[in-house]
Amino acid sequence: MSELFKDVPEFVEVNIGESLAARTETLGAFRELGPPDLCHVVKSSGSKSALKEIGSYHYCSGVEASSSASLAAYINSLQFSIEESPAWFGKGSGWKVRSGTYCCFNAFSRVDMRVEATIPGGVNAYVVDLRGDRHEATADLWQETYLSAMLRAIRYSDDASYRLAGYRKLDPISTPEAEMRFLQTAEALFLKGWQLGSDPEIQVATIITNHLTAAIIKYFSDSYRLHQAVNLFEKMAVKEPEIAALLAQCYVGMNEEIKAVKILNSALETCPQSYPILHAQCDFLLSKNKPQWAQAVAQQAVTAAPSEFVTWAKLTETFIQLGKYDSALLTLNSCPMFTFNERDLHRMPAPAKTHLPIKKFLADSNILDEESARDNEADVTLLRLPAPGLRGTFARAYALLTELVSKIGWDELLKIRSTVFVMEEEYRMHKSGTSVDLNGAAEDDASITGIRTSSNSDSEIPTIRISTESARTPATALTQTKDEAAESPVSAFSNKRLCERWLDNLFLVLYEDLRVYTIWRAEISHFKTQHRSYRKTGTEWEILGELALRLHHKEEAKEAFQRCLETKxxxxxxxxxxxxxxxxxxxxxxxxxxxxxxxxxxxxxxxxxxxxxxxxxxxxxxxxxxxxxxxxxxxxxxxxxxxxxxxxxxxxxxxxxxxxxxxx
The missing domain is CATH 1.20.58 (Methane Monooxygenase Hydroxylase; Chain G, domain 1)
Known part of the structure; x- marks a missing residue:
């Protein structure tokens, strides 16, 4: 009989308990919702005089972490995943789960809730803080731990960053009673939601913009049952009027737009400077094809929250819809960018053995194709495309840039860029000049002062502060145009702004995407005229499909994904x-x-x-x-x-x- 589970993944430890020690050491590094739950078990075999033991662990989500009993029940269920010994093997022989420890991170209080269970035997629950010290598990901590576990299961159900080996995902909510418990706990802890952090595009988490509210919206909107979220938000809006932004969003999703408009109107009278409320209004106006009105609202949101990326991004979106592409590019350049923090994950020592079993009925179905090494090969140019590596605010900004280029094309985008930003030749000529008046700042160096935004005649663009790092040389290959040298260097320079380095880099990323896409479509066209079949590996078709999707070519993306599945x-x-x-x-x-x-x-x-x-x-x-x-x-x-x-x-x-x- 094997010491391994027959249908549960596990990593066998070199030293029993090393995974628990590694988790304890990593607790201080968890920033937001925390990592998946960790279930550690000790299995034993043989008599007391010749006892053999091994430790193993796997990751988990969806287990109800409301009490020590529920977590102990999960540990106990694992003993049925070990194959039973045949009768002739002898009674008492074979491997059994002797004990286990279930770890669940409490993202509110930043502690690890742990339950130790012995089989048969007792259950012991305790809390481990960031220093590794133990404390008593209280009712309040259990409530927070339960909700933390639910939010991880909901928010990261399809998150690519959470696709871990040995990660078992179970149904977090499977009955109306369980859902009611989730809603009641969410209501009880709603005003503490800001402590959990938020999406990477949000600089400062609030009671409206955080992982708790995002999870509630995701859970109920994905199943088209937003009325459940409405019931919760209506209760909370009595305490915090700004929650009307979430309420209006739900009503729009339920096609009850009149209610949404009335709620927004009332909320704006109470909270005129709330950017979530303004954004809810802006989204509604955009959906009604009123970009001019939406732009005015989005501009007000920037004034209300100038340090938030999402307000500038929303204003950029409205300018694109209006066809004011120069204003869109200038506004995009003004977006405050934030460093992307990776999801909270474990750092574990290398296991002695990795066991990833497959259930027999899945293997027998023949639905999962076997892949050859050839299927996973790809041209190095495709593998090294930088766009898939963008995260957080940079990924969102790139999406806006690709939307721009899909509207006007690469050549027109370059012309607009040379119109609104200082180009390399202009910058070089300014640097060589001895007396250039930049809006009254005689002989000031642009690398120190930047460009004063008052010089721009477009009053729709809010005031922008340019950092001292902004003055630099943009990429020559992407910025030069034929008409550029014909302008007066002084007048052209004094009415332009400096392109932020990150936006320079996104132009380079966009150039690479467009270059590869253009070559691909030209090759396909050539092969069609030659009546020859166009061949790529499965991985190449996959990359090309994602490329086409990034550049808003949906039919080409669909074709590439279909061709991919024909191969792998x-x-x-x-x-x-x-x-x-x-x-x-x-x-x-x-x-x-x-x-x-x-x-x-x-x-x-x-x-x-x-x-x-x-x-x-x-x-x-x-x-x-x-x-x-x-x-x-x-x-x-x-x-x-x-x-x-x-x-x-x-x-x-x-x-x-x-x-x-x-x-x-």
Missing amino acids: FSAKALIKLLEMYAREGDLQRTLNVAIRLTTYHHRWYNEAAYPSAVAHYLYQLGQIHGLAKVQYTLLSMNLPPGIFEIMKGYVDYATEMQVEGYNF
Whole structure:
């Protein structure tokens, strides 16, 4: 009999307990919601005189962390994952789970809640602080720990940064009663939500912009049940009027726009300088094709919160919709950028053995394709594209830049850039001059003073402070235009601004994307005229699909992802096609993709029906066709044994929670 679990992932330790020690040492590095839960077990075999022991661990989410009993129950359940010894092996022989420790990070109080369970035996719960000291586990700490665990399970259900080996994801909420408990706890701790931090685009977390509110919106909007969130936000808005921003967002999502407008109108009278409320109004105006009005509101939001990236990004978006591309580029240049912090993860010592078993019915389904080494090869130019590495505010800024180039093209974008920013030749000529008057600052060096924003005649752009690091040489290959040298260097220079270094870099990133995309499309065109087949590896098609999507070429992206799947299994390609097919209302194709993705997720221990991207897009189909038709179509597909049952989990959740479309 093996000492390993038959269907649960695990990492066998070199020294028993080293994973717990490593987690304790890392506690001080956790910044926000914390890492996945850690479950450590000790297994033993043999008699007392010849006892053998091993320690192993795996990561987990979705386990209800409301009490020591619930966590001890999870540890106890693991003993049934070890294969039983055959009768002839002898009674009492074989491996058994002797004890376990479950660790769950409390993101509110920044402590680790731990439960030790012995089998059979007692349960001991305690708290470990950032220094490694032990404390008593109180009721308040359990409440915070429960909600922290729920938020991790919701927020990071589809987060690429959380795709860890040996990470088991279970359903965090599976019944209306469990959901009610989640809502009650969220209400109790709502005003402490800012302590959890927020998305990387937010500089300062508030009671409106934080991981708690984001999780609530995600959980209920993805299943089209925003009325549940509305009930919570209405209660909280009585205490904090600014929460009206979330309330209005929910009503818009529920197609109750009149209610949303009334709420926003009342909220703006109470909190006229709240940028979340202003943004809610701005989004509504943009959805109604009123960019001129939206721009005025977005500008007010910048005035209210000038240090927040999202306010400048929203103003940039309105200028793009208005067709004021020079103003859009100038506003984008003014965005305050923040360093991206990676998700909280463990730093563990190398294990003695890694065990990642696959359930038999998944292996027998033949849905998961085997990949060859050739499928994963790719041209080095594609592998080194810098855009996929962008994170946080830089990724969002790049998305705005690609939106700009999709509207006007690369050449026009360069012309606008040379019109609003100081180009290399102009900067060089200024540096060589001895007496150049820059708005009254005679003989001042631009690298020290920057360019005064009052020189720009466009009053729609709010005041921008340019740092002393802003003066530098932009990339020559991207900034030079033919007409540039014809202007007077003094007048041109004095009416322009300095391009921030990060935006210079994004232009280089965009140039690389456009260059590779142009070559790819030219090659395809050439091969078609030659009546020859155009071949790429699966990984190359995957990268090209993501490239086309970044540059807003959706049909080309869809084609590339489809070609990718003809060659290899790709979860990235599948998730993108799932979204595309669902938006088109294509029931059969969406289900085909959903089945492959769900099988893949279960193979890697993601057993949660909801929240998940697959569930979201299936429920989107349910609004069009009704979930009954979705289920009947699944039945007609004669799926392999076991696969239908896990697909039915999505429908079961929708029926239990009364997701829109469940009853037709």
